[in-house]
Every structure is written in C-alpha cells, then in structure tokens.
Amino acid sequence: MKNLPTLFCGIFFALAFSFSGLILTGHIQLGGLEPSTETLVPSDDDPNVMVMEEGQTRYPLPLSGIAQQGKQVYIELGCIYCHTQQIRRPGFGADIERGWGLRQTVARDYVRQDRVLLGTMRTGPDLAHVGGRYAGDAGRDWNHLHLYNPQTVSPGSTMPPYPFLYETREIINEPSPKALDFPADSEYAPPPGYEIVPTRRAEALVEYLLSLRVDYSLPEAPIPE
Amino acid sequence: MSNESHRISPSTNPYSSEDGSVRAELSAIDASIRTAALFFVVSAIGWLMIGTVLALMAAFKSHDPDFLGAYEWLTFGRVRSAHLNAMAFGWANNVIFAVGLWIMARLCRSTVDHKGILLIAGISWNIGVTIGVLGILRGEITSVEWLEIPQYATPMLALSYALIGVWGVMAFRFRKGDHVYVSQWYILAALFWFPWLYIVAQAMIIWFPARGVVQAVVNWWFAHNVLGLWLTPMALATVYYVIPKVLGRPIHSYYLSVLGFWSLAIFYNWAGMHHLIGGPVPVWLVSAGIVASVMMVIPVIVVGLNHHMTVVGRHREVWRSPTLRFAVFGAISYTITSLIGSSMALRSVNEVTHFTHFTVGHAHQGVYAFFTMVMFGGVYYMMPRLLKREWPSAGLISLHFWAASIGITIMIVALHVGGWIQGLQMNNSEIPFIETVENTVPWLKARSVSGLLLTVGHVAFAINFFWMLFAAGAVRSRQEPTLLTKERKPV
Numbered sequence: 001m002k003n004l005p006t007l008f009c010g011i012f013f014a015l016a017f018s019f020s021g022l023i024l025t026g027h028i029q030l031g032g033l034e035p036s037t038e039t040l041v042p043s044d045d046d047p048n049v050m051v052m053e054e055g056q057t058r059y060p061l062p063l064s065g066i067a068q069q070g071k072q073v074y075i076e077l078g079c080i081y082c083h084t085q086q087i088r089r090p091g092f093g094a095d096i097e098r099g100w101g102l103r104q105t106v107a108r109d110y111v112r113q114d115r116v117l118l119g120t121m122r123t124g125p126d127l128a129h130v131g132g133r134y135a136g137d138a139g140r141d142w143n144h145l146h147l148y149n150p151q152t153v154s155p156g157s158t159m160p161p162y163p164f165l166y167e168t169r170e171i172i173n174e175p176s177p178k179a180l181d182f183p184a185d186s187e188y189a190p191p192p193g194y195e196i197v198p199t200r201r202a203e204a205l206v207e208y209l210l211s212l213r214v215d216y217s218l219p220e221a222p223i224p225e
Numbered sequence: 226m227s228n229e230s231h232r233i234s235p236s237t238n239p240y241s242s243e244d245g246s247v248r249a250e251l252s253a254i255d256a257s258i259r260t261a262a263l264f265f266v267v268s269a270i271g272w273l274m275i276g277t278v279l280a281l282m283a284a285f286k287s288h289d290p291d292f293l294g295a296y297e298w299l300t301f302g303r304v305r306s307a308h309l310n311a312m313a314f315g316w317a318n319n320v321i322f323a324v325g326l327w328i329m330a331r332l333c334r335s336t337v338d339h340k341g342i343l344l345i346a347g348i349s350w351n352i353g354v355t356i357g358v359l360g361i362l363r364g365e366i367t368s369v370e371w372l373e374i375p376q377y378a379t380p381m382l383a384l385s386y387a388l389i390g391v392w393g394v395m396a397f398r399f400r401k402g403d404h405v406y407v408s409q410w411y412i413l414a415a416l417f418w419f420p421w422l423y424i425v426a427q428a429m430i431i432w433f434p435a436r437g438v439v440q441a442v443v444n445w446w447f448a449h450n451v452l453g454l455w456l457t458p459m460a461l462a463t464v465y466y467v468i469p470k471v472l473g474r475p476i477h478s479y480y481l482s483v484l485g486f487w488s489l490a491i492f493y494n495w496a497g498m499h500h501l502i503g504g505p506v507p508v509w510l511v512s513a514g515i516v517a518s519v520m521m522v523i524p525v526i527v528v529g530l531n532h533h534m535t536v537v538g539r540h541r542e543v544w545r546s547p548t549l550r551f552a553v554f555g556a557i558s559y560t561i562t563s564l565i566g567s568s569m570a571l572r573s574v575n576e577v578t579h580f581t582h583f584t585v586g587h588a589h590q591g592v593y594a595f596f597t598m599v600m601f602g603g604v605y606y607m608m609p610r611l612l613k614r615e616w617p618s619a620g621l622i623s624l625h626f627w628a629a630s631i632g633i634t635i636m637i638v639a640l641h642v643g644g645w646i647q648g649l650q651m652n653n654s655e656i657p658f659i660e661t662v663e664n665t666v667p668w669l670k671a672r673s674v675s676g677l678l679l680t681v682g683h684v685a686f687a688i689n690f691f692w693m694l695f696a697a698g699a700v701r702s703r704q705e706p707t708l709l710t711k712e713r714k715p716v
Contacts, residue, residue, distance in 0.1 A: 004397065004398065007405070007410060007413065008413075008417075010487065010490065011413065011414040011417055011418070011490065012417070014414075014487075014490035014491050014494065015418050015421060015422075015454070015490075015494050017491070017494070017495075018446065018494040018495045018517075019421075019425070019446075019494075021495065021513065022442060022446050022495065022497075022498065022510060022513065022514075023425065023429070023442065023443055023446055026439055026442045026506075026507075026510055027429075027435060027439050029507060030436065030437060030438060030439050030442075030506075030507070031435055031436050031439055032436070033436060033437060074368075075366065075367070075368040076364040076365075076366060076368075077297075077300055077302050077303070077364075078300065078301065078302015078303050078305065078306055078366055078368060079302060079368075080302070080368045080370075081301070081302045081305055081306065081368075082301070082302070084580060086503075086504050086505055088503040088504075089503070092503050092572075092576055093503060093576055093579075093651070093652050094651065094652045094653060094654040097654035098654045098658065104505070105505045106505045107437055107438045107505050107506060107507070108437070109505060110437035110438050110505065111436055111437040113437065114434055115367075115368070115369070115430075115434065115440070116437060116438055116440040116441055117368060118438070118441045118501075118504060118505070120370065120500055120579070120580065120584065121580055121581075121584070121585075122580035122581065122651065123287070123582075123662070123665075124662070125658050150290070154659060155659075156659050156662065156663050157290070157659065157662060158287060158288060158290050158662055158665075158666065158669075159290060160286060160290045160294055160300055160301045161290065161291065161294045161295075162297075162300070163294070163295055164295065164296070164297040
C-alpha cells in the first residue's frame with residue numbers, strides 16, 4: 001500500500017459503503033414517513049390497497065405552542081441524558097410491564113419532531129408516555145413538585161432539583177393559584193408567608209411533559225386490546 | 226538471555242540515533258512542527274484538566290443530586306455534556322493533532338512548512354471548543370449526543386479542522402521514500418473520515434434535520450464512528466509507532482497489519498446501529514449493526530496479536546519505558562473493551578446493558594483506558610524529542626501511571642457491575658424503579674472515588690509536563706532517558 005490513490009480509494013469506499021448502506025438507505029426508507037390515521041381501510045379503487053380514512057385524525061399530533069417551548073427547556077437542561085423517549089416491545093426489557101407505555105413506539109411516532117430525543121440512558125424512567133401516566137391537573141401538580149425538588153414526591157431519587165425554574169416569593173394578599181401545593185409537613189415547603197410559583201419555563205416544561213403520550217394506535221403499531 | 230533483550234533501543238534517547246543523517250533529518254522535522262505541536266499538547270492538557278473538573282462535578286451529582294444543585298449552568302445534563310465535549314474535542318482532538326501530525330510528519334520524512342497557518346488553525350479550533358463548551362453550560366446545548374456544541378460554534382470548528390487535517394494529508398502527499406508504514410494508513414484514513422462524519426451529522430441533525438428517527442440513525446453512525454474511525458485509528462497509529470521505536474524491533478507481521486487496518490475500515494463504520502437495539506428503527510438497520518459489531522472481533526484480535534507478538538519476551542523493557550507502560554496498557558484495554566463491545570451488541574446482552582451505567586463504563590474503557598492511556602504514552606515519547614530534554618521526574622510518571630490505571634480500573638469494574646445489576650433489575654418489573662435507582666448509588670460513589678484517583682494522575686502529569694517545559698538548568702542538562710525502573714546489569 002504505497003500508492004496514495006489506491007489507499008485513498010480504499011479509505012473512501014470503506015466509509016462510503018456504510019454511509020450509503022445506513023444513512024442514505026435509512027433516509028430513503030424513513031425520510032418520507034408521514035403521520036397516519038389509527039387504522040387503514042381498503043381503497044375504493046382497489047380493495048387490495050389499504051389507505052387512510054378521510055376525515056380521521058392523523059397521528060402523532062403536533063405539539064402545542066407552549067409544549068414546543070417546553071421541549072426547548074427539556075433540551076436546554078439536558079433531560080435526555082437520564083431519560084429515554086422510546087418504549088421497547090413486550091418481551092424485550094420490561095418497559096410495558098412497568099407501565100411506561102401502552103405499546104412499543106415505532107418510527108412514525110417521531111415524524112413530527114424537529115429534534116428527536118430518543119435518548120440512550122435510563123438513570124430515570126422512560127418518558128415517551130409520561131403524559132399518560134401523570135395526566136391532568138394532578139399530573140401537573142406532581143410534575144411541578146417533582147421538578148422543584150424530586151425528593152418531595154420521590155424520596156431516594158437521584159434526579160437533580162430545578163429550583164431555578166421556580167420563584168420563591170412573599171405572599172401578598174391572596175396566594176397565587178399557581179403556587180406549588182406541598183404535602184402537609186413537607187420539609188421542602190417554603191416558610192409560612194411564602195409561596196413557590198413556577199416560572200414560565202417551568203410551566204412550558206410541564207406542558208411538554210404532559211403532552212408526551214402515546215395513547216393512539218398506528219396501523220403498524222396498534223394498542224393491544 | 227542476551228544483552229540485547231535487556232536494552233531499550235538507543236532511539237529512546239533523542240540525542241543518540243546511530244545514524245547521523247537520520248538524526249539530522251528527524252531533528253529538522255521535529256523543529257519544523259515544534260511550535261504547533263507544543264501548542265496542541267498544552268491545549269490538550271488544559272482541556273484534560275477542565276474536563277476532569279467537570280467530570281468530578283457530574284460524578285458527585287449523580288449520587289448527591291443536591292451538590293451544586295441551585296446553579297442552572299451546572300445542572301447535571303449540562304456539566305456532563307460539557308465534560309464530554311471538553312474531553313472529546315478539547316483533550317482528544319488536541320492530543321491527536323499534536324501526536325498524530327508529529328508521527329505523520331516523521332514517517333513521511335517531510336517538514337511542516339507554512340507552520341503559521343497550522344498554529345492559527347489550532348488557535349481557532351481551541352477558541353471554537355471554548356465557545357462550544359461555554360455555550361453548553363449557558364444552556365445552548367443541542368441535546369444530541371456527541372454533538373452538544375451549539376450550532377453557532379460548529380462552522381468554526383469544521384473550518385479549523387480542515388486547516389489542521391490538511392497538514393497530515395500534505396505531509397503524506399510530499400513524503401519521501403518508498404515505504405508507507407501502517408501508522409500512516411491509520412492517520413491518513415482518520416484525517417479523512419472524521420470531517421466526513423462530522424459534516425454529515427451536523428447537516429442531517431442540526432442544520433437540515435432529517436425526518437424523525439433518521440436523525441437517531443445519523444447520530445449513532447456519527448457518535449460510534451468518532452470512537453472507531455477517529456480516536457481508535459489515531460491511538461493504534463501511535464501504538465504501532467512507539468512500540469518498534471522504543472524496543473528497536475519491527476512490527477511482527479506486515480500482513481496482520483494490513484488485515485487489521487482494512488477489517489477495521491470495513492466493519493467498524495456499520496457498528497454504531499447497536500445503540501438503537503430495541504428502538505423505533507427498522508430491524509434490518511439494527512441487525513446490520515450487530516453483524517458489524519461481531520465482525521469487529523477480527524481487527525481486534527489481529528491487531529492485539531500483532532502488538533503482542535511484537536513485545537513478547539520484552540516485558541521488562543515495556544515496564545521500564547514510560548511510553549510503553551502507558552501504550553501497552555492502552556493496547557491491552559483496546560482488546561478487552563472491543564471484545565466486551567462486540568458482546569454488548571448481541572440482543573440478549575444488550576437487553577440488559579442498554580440504558581444503564583454499563584454503557585458509560587464501556588465508553589470510559591474505550592476512551593480512557595485505551596485511547597487516553599495510549600496518548601499519554603505518545604506524549605511521554607514525543608516531548609523529549611521536541612524539547613531535547615528529559616522528563617524531570619520518574620516518580621511523577623509512576624504516580625501518573627498508578628493513579629490512572631487503578632482509577633480507571635475501579636471505574637470500569639464499578640460501572641460494569643453496577644450497570645449489569647441495574648439492567649437486570651430494570652427488566653424485572655416486580656422491583657420498583659426507585660429501588661433500582663437506589664441500588665446504583667454505591668457503584669456511582671465508587672465511580673467518584675475513581676475520578677479522584679484519575680485527578681491525582683492528571684495533576685502529576687501536568688506538573689511534570691510544565692516542569693519540563695519551563696525546565697530549570699538541571700533538567701536541561703540531563704542526558705539519560707527517564708525510565709521507571711533501574712536497568713538490570715546484563716548477566
């Protein structure tokens with residue numbers, strides 16, 4: 001191997017091989033994937049061809065504006081380094097048995113995401129369906145207490161606290177309706193006369209977490225009955 | 226035993242090559258790259274120290290979440306990522322630019338001309354990394370693994386890299402002599418592969434995001450190949466260079482070298498898909514990654530065998546030479562970590578190790594126990610030749626070696642065992658999740674202890690380095706190479 005052109009060709013084609021095999025082929029297969037209705041119906045023209053039903057909702061749904069802002073907070077804080085957003089199939093790991101999701105996630109679940117946050121580390125639990133696990137006002141309250149200081153609702157957790165997403169302030173006249181509702185005798189509650197209220201970033205982040213739910217079927221990934 | 230087997234090659238002593246013309250030529254090459262190489266090593270050591278401090282913070286936070294918990298810019302996700310980028314793009318790339326380009330210039334027997342441009346490119350690379358790491362701490366982190374540096378800093382990095390990498394290619398283009406040594410293949414290939422990987426990953430994830438999980442495919446094609454097609458070839462090139470140099474004995478087999486190089490080039494770049502096992506990507510992509518990961522056994526065994534056969538019977542010299550003690554530790558780690566990596570790609574093993582601290586341990590075995598240890602060896606070899614003076618303290622080298630080797634061993638064992646238990650428990654839904662978290666804490670504390678040991682080693686290294694750089698007269702006048710044990714009298 002004394003010859004620069006020969007050596008260089010080998011070096012070039014070695015990487016070109018996987019670049020076309022993985023990246024380009026992967027892109028051809030998945031790069032045009034679109035949201036879909038939950039089930040398909042036979043086409044009017046050709047009953048052997050399955051098509052999406054007219055007028056049905058197409059999943060995954062787009063994020064709301066505030067949830068999109070919350071995703072940015074999720075990115076800024078590096079949540080991905082301890083939390084995945086992918087549910088593995090039954091029989092491979094215990095994701096579904098742990099209640100982290102209703103079904104495995106598939107490529108189509110991510111097609112609306114401008115940044116895909118699959119993650120590779122589960123220092124904490126998976127969050128692909130966390131909005132289904134902690135839903136509504138109860139879920140919102142839980143998430144705020146948990147983010148302010150995880151020990152409040154999850155003693156023994158190694159998750160960092162995010163006090164900088166909250167404001168501790170003196171109660172003037174009426175307490176804020178948004179103030180965190182600590183459990184009675186919680187050692188993390190603010191002193192009497194003070195309250196802890198979420199900043200806009202905390203509110204956005206929690207709305208994002210609440211929006212994370214894989215509670216719809218896709219043709220290739222139905223939720224089992 | 227003959228006298229020969231007890232002697233370290235004269236080439237360890239920068240002043241005493243037998244052939245005067247060879248010595249003069251190497252000396253001219255060393256002189257031409259000295260300023261740039263010194264700049265890169267000093268930067269590398271600076272980043273190593275910064276990366277170490279960030280690593281310690283992240284390590285303590287992982288078992289004591291309230292530690293520095295009130296500061297947003299020091300939250301775990303950012304400190305951990307700042308650590309990774311400081312080490313990967315600060316320490317690793319700078320030390321590669323120093324040692325890799327120096328080896329390339331020497332092997333090509335070509336002096337580095339227009340070195341001012343190389344120096345400017347090096348300065349702008351380091352400014353780019355600084356902006357990037359500060360950006361991560363400020364919250365402009367991308368949350369794309371191994372590509373956390375904010376978008377605005379990356380064009381500067383790409384441009385600086387192009388101006389640095391081209392020197393290696395130019396050295397090769399204008400090389401003298403007929404023979405091309407195995408280290409040159411690795412360095413030339415890596416210099417070309419790294420920008421391709423980086424630009425594709427930046428383009429398809431950050432600048433013009435591909436749809437959905439295609440991003441994840443690109444992400445792991447990039448991130449795994451940074452290790453396999455950038456750090457690994459550079460470290461192997463260094464091992465291939467320093468072993469024969471120090472022992473004065475040629476590499477065991479040319480054919481094994483060829484086989485090892487091309488099998489790495491062909492298989493490694495498919496392997497990254499094993500990071501997506503069980504994930505929402507087509508199964509064929511993952512299977513391709515698993516096949517390639519298992520095929521990696523070939524280059525690993527071949528290279529391991531080739532290195533082993535070259536040093537066999539000369540273990541005392543390996544132990545005496547600071548360069549080889551580090552480089553051979555790294556080479557052995559390469560074999561071990563790669564074989565563990567191949568087995569981690571099997572679905573049944575991956576089901577346990579995926580998403581756990583096992584993977585973190587594995588990454589540190591690759592990047593630290595292999596790459597970083599080899600590069601320490603490379604710096605121990607290069608500096609006396611660049612500065613024409615010896616390392617001031619054998620004791621500090623010894624301390625560096627023991628702190629680093631014991632420290633990294635503790636970390637690897639703790640994270641592998643702790644991670645394996647974590648994986649088994651995570652896959653057993655009868656164990657509450659919070660219990661699996663609590664059970665990792667003792668292992669994470671052991672990791673922090675190992676971090677403290679590594680810090681001791683890095684401080685010893687830095688003290689010795691700067692002592693040498695700003696050496697007092699006593700150090701300057703030393704003629705004998707600094708070795709770690711006394712030479713035994715020939716029988």
